[in-house]
Amino acid sequence: MRNTIVWHKPNIMPQSVKDRFTVDFEYVFFFAKSTRYYFEQQLxxxxxxxxxxxxxxxxxxxxxxxxxxxxxxxxxxxxxxxxxxxxKRCVWTVSTKGFSGAHYAVFPEALVEPMVRAGCPPRGLVLDPFLGSGTTAVVARKLARNFIGIELNPEYSGMALERLKPYLEQKSFHDFNPV
Structure with missing residues (x-):
């Protein structure tokens, strides 16, 4: 693990808890497979x-x-x-965004973009082992990166494919066509 990033959510939904503070952040972990890796500093x-x-x-x-x-x-x-x-510092204030699909944990593109830019060169490969609604894959394609997305839930993978269609030449996840 190279960094722990704190995603501060300024527009978090109010919580009616009485015995603790309202949690308005999530951790995001930056991993590298080896000691030598691609990294483009974000400013x-x-x-x-x-x-x-x-x-x-x-x-x-x-x-x-x-x-x-x-x-x-x-x-x-x-x-x-x-x-x-x-x-760029390790505490990022990024507002949450609504999503019309049924997925409950959608990352905003503004949160994912600096991560993809920092960790993957253009035409490189982004791995998202928890594809969900496909935000990371959408950002990867917008930034001219390839992606591999893994999602066990067929409902979520279908949702991601629909979301990705405007950015893909292939019509299914099985027809890999690099940028």
Whole structure:
């Protein structure tokens, strides 16, 4: 296991529990089969405080383009700001989305997309051992990745196939046709 990601759900359904806190998150685990694996770092916008420190370094007497942390706080080295953004953190706030099918645990595409981008190159292969409604497979196809989906429940696999039809050239899961 390489990372544990916390999926924070800001629009969770209210719970009427009286003896505990309302749970508004799920864990998502990032696994790699070996120590050497494909990973494309995903970026998110910088916090305003980071940008302020960066602006100071441009205006101050330091080398332009570098941020100089406070050495008294154990941060002796300068770092160069990546203007594209900072490395994505492990707590992701993504709203849940409704789904017209009968599946109860549908991931939103916005949750799955950075995972597929980070862990699989274009034209690569995404494995979803719990296919469910097919969100991961839909995202994989939208991002020009191939996929293998495993689902034991025939109702869910049928639901996933219907959802995937606009993104597939083949007409069944048995006719594999790579991107």
């Amino acid at each position: 998110e916008p910088h916090k305003e405080s980071s940008l302020q420190r960066y602006r100071y370094s441009l205006e101050g007497s330091h080398i332009p383009g570098y941020v100089y942390p406070n050495e008294r706080r154990g941060q002796p080295h300068a770092w160069k700001l990546n203007t594209s953004g900072r490395n």
